[in-house]
Amino acid sequence: MTLREIAMLTNPTAGKGRGARFRDAATERLRAAGVAVRALQGRDADEALDLAREAVSAGTEALVVVGGDGMVHIGVQAVAGTGTPLGLVAAGTGNDVARYFDLPRKDPVAAAERLLPGTTRTVDLARSGTQHFVTVLAAGFDAIVNERANKMTWPKGQMRYNIATLAELRTFEPIPYTLELDGVTHTLEAMLVAVGNGPSFGGGLRITEGAVLDDGMLDVVIIKPMSKPGLIRTYPKLFKGTHTTHPAYEHHLVRSVTVAAPGIVSYADGERFGPLPLTVECAPGALTVLA
Incomplete structure (x- = not known):
């Protein structure tokens, strides 16, 4: 389809x-191409989601979000299962979703030009209750790091996650988990459990390396107990996805997973998602993306 009008939600x-x-x-590039742009901006995440849902209900041709993975997360809640395409002008810190679709991450004009042909791709989402996510659910050491990083005001970008990781390592101990993988229960200790719809989170950390966006499955990665020096040595491998050869790495391909662990607040798409336990299932074909 050729785009004629969109709603643009911005952080x-x-x-x-x-x-x-x-x-x-x-907006300037889209309007120059004859696309009508309706600007939306909420005072907070809740109002932004309300505005997005109203635009989708009113029949907007596409919802385009401007921001990072957090804005994608808001947009996804509005369009999941509706068939309304979601577009992205990446302007955040991590921009993992933009990486998934090889979208421009530093050039808003190029991003707008990618939207103009109206080319779409249909992919899966992960769903827990009424919530959806695109990237990875962090449910262990990575979630604890996210909690710390989100409270930090300095530094910016990936370095903030690196510093938060080192800070949490000082006192971290393996977490006791109960996992139900497609109905089979596993009790274990691990450094983290990650549930991936896509392969990366946190600005290119490829924790669920190999995850495919449209295979109807979720990738559950378990990092079993390992020494703190070992974790530090392994951490850089996450950027290339080469951690998969480590003896502590375990991978499961499932349609549904329940993750339970004491005291853990999970994160997805870089946003607080909810305290464990959570059941996550694949929602095949639930998202249409302008890509």
Whole structure:
């Protein structure tokens, strides 16, 4: 389809203010191409989601979000299962979803030009109750790191996660889990459990390396107990996905997983998702993306 009109939802503070600048540049390019752009901006995440849902209900041709994976997360809640395409002008810190679809991450005009042909791709989502996510559910050491990193004001970008990782390592101990993988119960201790719809999170950490967006399955990765020096040595391998050869790595391909562990608040798409236990299932073909 050729785009004629869209609703554009923006996080103006994304990427240290890139959100507002990228919105303006993308809007100018789209309007120059004859696309009607309706600008949406909530005062907080809840209002942003309400605006997005209203636009989808009103029949917008596409919902385009400007920001990082957090804005994608909001947009996904509005379009999941509706068939309304989701577009992305990446302006965040991690931008893993933009990586998935090889979308521009530094050029809003190029991102707008990718939207114009209206080319779409249908992919899966992961679903827990009424919530959905695109990337990875972090449910262990990675979630604890996310909690710390989100409370930090310095530094910005990936280095914040690196520093939070080192800080949490000082006191971290393996977590007792109960997992139900397609109905089979496993009791174990692990450093982390990650549930991937896609292969990476946190700005290119390929924890669920090999995850395919449209295979109707979830990738559950378990990192079994290992020494803290071993974890530090293995951490850089996450950026290339070469951690999969480590003896502590375990991988399961499932349609549904229940993750239970004491005191863990899970994260998905870089956002707080909910305390464990959680049941996550694959929602095949639930998302249409302008890509």
